[in-house]
Amino acid sequence: MTAAAVPTAVGHFGQYGGRFVPEALVKALDELGASHREASRDPEFQATLAGMLRDYAGCPSPLYEAGRLSAELGARVLLKREDLNHTGAHKIRNVLGQALLTRRMGKTRVIAETGAGQHGVAAATACAYLDLECVVYMGEVDTQRQALNLARMRMLGATVVPVTTGSRTLKDAINEALRDWVANVDRTHYLLGTAAGPHPFPALVRDYVRGIGVEARAQCQALTGGLPDAVAACVGGGSNAIGSFHAFLDDPAVRLYGFEAGGDGVATGRTAASVTGGSPGVLHGARTYVLQDADGQTVESHSISAGLDYPAIGPEHAWLHDTGRAVYRPVDDADAMAAFGLLCRTEGIIPAIESAHALAGAGQVIPELAAELGRPPTVIVTLSGRGDKDMATAGSWFGLLDDQKAIG
Amino acid sequence: MSSRPPASGAKRSERSSGRPGTGVAFEQARAQGRAVLVGYLPAGFPTVAGAVAAIRAMVEAGVDLVEVGLPYSDPVMDGPVIQRATEAALAGGVRTADTLRTVESVVAAAGGAVPVLVMTYWNPIERYGVDRFARDLAAAGGAGLITPDLLPEEAGDWLAAADAHRLDRVFLVAPSSTEQRLAVTAAACRGFVYAAALMGVTGAREQVSQAAPELVARVRAAAPAVPVGVGLGVRDGAQAATVAGYADAVIVGSALVNLLLEAPDEATGRDRLRALTAELAAGVRELRSAPAAPVDVGVAVGNKSDRAG
Numbered sequence: 001m002t003a004a005a006v007p008t009a010v011g012h013f014g015q016y017g018g019r020f021v022p023e024a025l026v027k028a029l030d031e032l033g034a035s036h037r038e039a040s041r042d043p044e045f046q047a048t049l050a051g052m053l054r055d056y057a058g059c060p061s062p063l064y065e066a067g068r069l070s071a072e073l074g075a076r077v078l079l080k081r082e083d084l085n086h087t088g089a090h091k092i093r094n095v096l097g098q099a100l101l102t103r104r105m106g107k108t109r110v111i112a113e114t115g116a117g118q119h120g121v122a123a124a125t126a127c128a129y130l131d132l133e134c135v136v137y138m139g140e141v142d143t144q145r146q147a148l149n150l151a152r153m154r155m156l157g158a159t160v161v162p163v164t165t166g167s168r169t170l171k172d173a174i175n176e177a178l179r180d181w182v183a184n185v186d187r188t189h190y191l192l193g194t195a196a197g198p199h200p201f202p203a204l205v206r207d208y209v210r211g212i213g214v215e216a217r218a219q220c221q222a223l224t225g226g227l228p229d230a231v232a233a234c235v236g237g238g239s240n241a242i243g244s245f246h247a248f249l250d251d252p253a254v255r256l257y258g259f260e261a262g263g264d265g266v267a268t269g270r271t272a273a274s275v276t277g278g279s280p281g282v283l284h285g286a287r288t289y290v291l292q293d294a295d296g297q298t299v300e301s302h303s304i305s306a307g308l309d310y311p312a313i314g315p316e317h318a319w320l321h322d323t324g325r326a327v328y329r330p331v332d333d334a335d336a337m338a339a340f341g342l343l344c345r346t347e348g349i350i351p352a353i354e355s356a357h358a359l360a361g362a363g364q365v366i367p368e369l370a371a372e373l374g375r376p377p378t379v380i381v382t383l384s385g386r387g388d389k390d391m392a393t394a395g396s397w398f399g400l401l402d403d404q405k406a407i408g
Numbered sequence: 409m410s411s412r413p414p415a416s417g418a419k420r421s422e423r424s425s426g427r428p429g430t431g432v433a434f435e436q437a438r439a440q441g442r443a444v445l446v447g448y449l450p451a452g453f454p455t456v457a458g459a460v461a462a463i464r465a466m467v468e469a470g471v472d473l474v475e476v477g478l479p480y481s482d483p484v485m486d487g488p489v490i491q492r493a494t495e496a497a498l499a500g501g502v503r504t505a506d507t508l509r510t511v512e513s514v515v516a517a518a519g520g521a522v523p524v525l526v527m528t529y530w531n532p533i534e535r536y537g538v539d540r541f542a543r544d545l546a547a548a549g550g551a552g553l554i555t556p557d558l559l560p561e562e563a564g565d566w567l568a569a570a571d572a573h574r575l576d577r578v579f580l581v582a583p584s585s586t587e588q589r590l591a592v593t594a595a596a597c598r599g600f601v602y603a604a605a606l607m608g609v610t611g612a613r614e615q616v617s618q619a620a621p622e623l624v625a626r627v628r629a630a631a632p633a634v635p636v637g638v639g640l641g642v643r644d645g646a647q648a649a650t651v652a653g654y655a656d657a658v659i660v661g662s663a664l665v666n667l668l669l670e671a672p673d674e675a676t677g678r679d680r681l682r683a684l685t686a687e688l689a690a691g692v693r694e695l696r697s698a699p700a701a702p703v704d705v706g707v708a709v710g711n712k713s714d715r716a717g
Contacts, residue, residue, distance in 0.1 A: 010561060020530055020557050022485050024582035024607055026589060165491055171482060178484045183607060185584070282531040283482065285557075295504045296535025297481040 006319065011199020011286075013319035019198040020282045021178075028185040033200035035105050040207065045104060052096050056129065057086045059093065059211065063219035063380070068346040075366045076378040078228065080216045082240065082385060083351065089385030090212055090240045091122040095191060097208030099126035102189040109133040109188040113177045115142055115170035116306030117149025118385065119193030124158035126191075134158040137176045139169040142306070149389065167300050170310055174284050194237025195314035198285030202242075202314050209243030216380050217247045229369055229377040230255040233384065234357040235328065236272065236308035238317045240384035245326060255327070255369070258317060259361030261303035262330030272301035273330040274313040275321050288315040304333040304393060305353040307385070335360040337397050340387065352385035353393060359383075427515070427549045428523040430576045430599030433472040434635045434656060443652035443692040445470060446637055447685060448527060448661035449668070450477035451510040452502025453493040458674050460513045462681055466664065467518050469682040470689030473657070474514060475554060478507045478528035485529075485556040489662040492669060504536050508548045515549030523551035525578065525599070530558045533566070542569035552576030552599055560596035567596065578637075580604050581627060583619040594631030600657055601627050603638045621654045644684075648691030658692050 011017045019029065039045040053059040061081045070077045082090040102110055110132045114120030120136040127134035136153055140162040143150050153160050166172035174197075181190040195205040213231070220228050231248055233241035235258040248254040263271035271277050274289040281290035283298060291299040291311035301311040320326035336353060339360035343351050351359065362381045369377040387394065395401040437444045447466045451459050463474055479494035479502050486494070511524050518524075526545060533541050533553070545553070552575040558566065560579055570577045576599030581590055584607060594601050605620035620638055627636045637657030642648050651658045664681060671677030 018562050019559055020562060021559070022556055022582070022604070023559065023580045023589070023593065024584055024604060026559065026582075027584040027586060165488070166481065166495065175482055175484050179487075182485075185607065282534060282557075284484075290531070292531070292535060294535070296532035297498065298531075 006316065007199065007203050011203065013202070013316045014322060015280070016287050016318040017199055017202055017315035018287055019285060020287065021198045021285045022182055024182045025178075025185065025198070028181070029198055029200065031105070032189075032204070035101055036200060036204050036207070039101055039104055045100065049097055049100055052100070053093065053211070057092045057096060058084060060215040060219070061085055061212075063216055063223060065223065066347050069343060072342065072346055073363050073366050074370060075362075075376050076224070077362070078216075078220060078223070078378065078380045079349075080212060080244065080380055080382045082212060083349070083355070083383045084386075087122045087125050088388065089118055089122065089352065090209055090243060090382070091119050091193065091385075092125070093211055093243070094193070094205050094208045094239060095119070095122040095126035096129075098189065098191045098204070099123075099130045099132060102132060102191070103130055105189065107187050107189045109135070109184065110191045111135045111137065111177050111180050111188055112191045112193060113137050113170065113173040114149075114193065115139070115173070115309060116389070117142070117146045117153065118307055118389065120158070120160070121149055121152045121156070123191050123193070124153045124156035127158065128156045135180070136160045137163050137173040137180070139163045139167070139173050141168040142170065142173075146306070169300070171284070171298060178284075194239040194310075195242045195316060196237045196284060196286060196288070196312060202286065202316055205239055206242045206246060206316065209239050210246040212240065212243035212382060213245060213247030216244065216382075220378075220380060224378055227251055227254050228380045229253075229373060230257060230362075230365065230379045231382070232257040232259065232358045232362040232365070232379060233382040234259050234261070234308060234354045234361075235313060235317060236261065236305075236310045236354065237312070238314035240382055242314060242316055244380070244382040245320070249325065256320070256325065257361060257365055258326055258328045259331045259357045260313070260328055261301075261305055261308035261336075261357060262332035263302040263304070265332050266330050269299075270302040271330065272303040272309050272311065274311060275317070275328040276330045278312070280318070283312045286315045288318040289313050289321070304336065304397070305357065307352065307354040308357065329361060329364070331357040331360045331364070335364075337394070339363060340394060341398065349383070350387035350391075351383055352387045353390045355382070355384045356387075427546065428520055428551060430473060430523045430525065430551050430578075433523050434600065437472060437656075437692075440693070443655060444472045444635075444637070444657035445648070445685075445689050445692045446473045446475060446657050446659040447471035447664055448475040448477060448659065449664060450479055450490065450494050450497055451507040452479055452497030452500060453665075453668065454496065454674060455500060456502060456506045456510065459497075460510055460517075461674070462668060462678055463510070463514045464517050465678040465681050466685050467514065467522050469685035471685055472522065474522055474524045475527045475659070475661070476507060476510050476514070476524060478504065478526055478532055480529040480532055483529060487662060489666050489669065493665050504532055504541075508544050508550075511545065511550045512548035520549070524549065525551050525554050525576065527554040527556065530555060538565040539569045539572065542566075542573040542575055546573040546575055550575070552578065554578040554580075554602060556580055560593055563596065570598065578602050581623065583607055583623050587626065587630060590627055590630040594627055594634050597634055600635040600637045601631065602659070603627060603636055603655070605638050606641070620651070624655050642688065645687040645691035648688045649694040652692040652694065658688070660688055
């Protein structure tokens, strides 16, 4: 298997991916794929994007050797600091790439979905930067839970449309964005926030975020003289994970771990772990692992982390799971929050709760790796975002908001 | 695949008593020099029994071909009216098997005279098992499937199951479809081609008036042998007559669903359903000279895309 082998021309990753969309979108998807292929071969486009990532977004992000955390976990832990990017997460890479592509396609309007608001803020940022009209669909439940991000998006000039259909959360925001796109496809680009959806989105988003792994691979070699034993990332839709994994797919000695949001625990049914708790199905335009009931109706997902609270996963992850190239495991809310606290105390870094799932998962596999290798392993953990946005949740979890209880 | 004789549906209906294929409706309409009236209602709304009663009322009032909608949690092609109805159906606990039972009841009540298709998003079928669903749909007397989010390129299992169980398969085309895709999609269809004459849901009315007749003409050029139905959000007899002037079938969905949503009780809803169906049925019987005048854009909203409604 090589990284270059997927997807096929029609967007298949093994049995996953493809296109399950209204015919009305096929022409736009074909044009998007063609534009992306052309842009990826256009030195001027690539140079412009590289300059934007460097001067505006702050990439490459550092690979930071976390000494105290390493001592705590019994491994050499290298944190890929995507939390230091502009807007505070890896998502800026994807939105800058797609926004620049939007301009290249001659479109003037961008629509995006958002759950907690992080992708919405990133999309609004890129649109302000590149002078594009921006409309963000956000479930009504989420607009109430994330009032501050609502204000951020509006401050950046975006129009936020609360979605009042279905479960009024992220999956319904995606449905509504798709409906908008069908209606306005001539001048509108759908800036999808994760490596999921119909072909060419999974490969396109991957291409814009794969710099995470490309940088980390080179940084690790410079720092340690070799490759890591493992790469760990959290997985909701899976963009930061595929971005972290992709450059390592052809390095068979590097183990790849995707940590899904277990929620209250997969066995409770209140979970967002699509691979562990779901089954192959079709959602939002692709065949992949989906949380669904016996009739194929989508089951609502649950996670303390809004960014991982999605009932499916990008199709390339489904394929990496089936082929065994990457391993997917659930991390429950409580374990993620314990890791959140650990990183705060040992390194002075407040991670996004999403990223805390990757830290917690790494902590769980490190003893297995150490036993297998007979030495402390070197593990890259992608810190996909910073945790400022999560302080209300964390404050409540740790009982810090009313002086009830101290951390730890 | 090779060309499909338009009479294939009729042959199936002769073979299997009580299981009319889509071709029956088109042959009858053709013999009478008119268009086919297709009516959509979702299974399970307001209840499973209530939906069966409503569909029967629609059939008695003159619908030639029935679409039974299979409620789904993530209906990206549907506007708010159909979303409201299918969400209510799911909240009421409707199951995939209830859709099959609905088909069976409607076919039986119509004495096998009216073909019944299921309109469904793809995941519930894949979950049920494609071949198993095809087998059970055929056993229930169903004519086939309309699949709004399944492209022929991804439909290998369904193409095979439809052949094995002699079911019709209706894929969608859109104004944005290229000539090559029109040809590929029409070739995969059996029964008719569903022309979704609107690009999306709102603000597209100006385009619609020109897009629908033009799309039908383009499908005809690409696949002369396959009938073309237009889902254009037709709301009254005059509009039905206009669409019937250039299309083989007039498909009505949200206007009918909306009557059930807004009625104070089920019996009133059925009365209103009968009245509108009768008006639409009269519309498709008006003699028109092709090509027809543009649709009245002031009220044209999408059948499956009814946000403007």
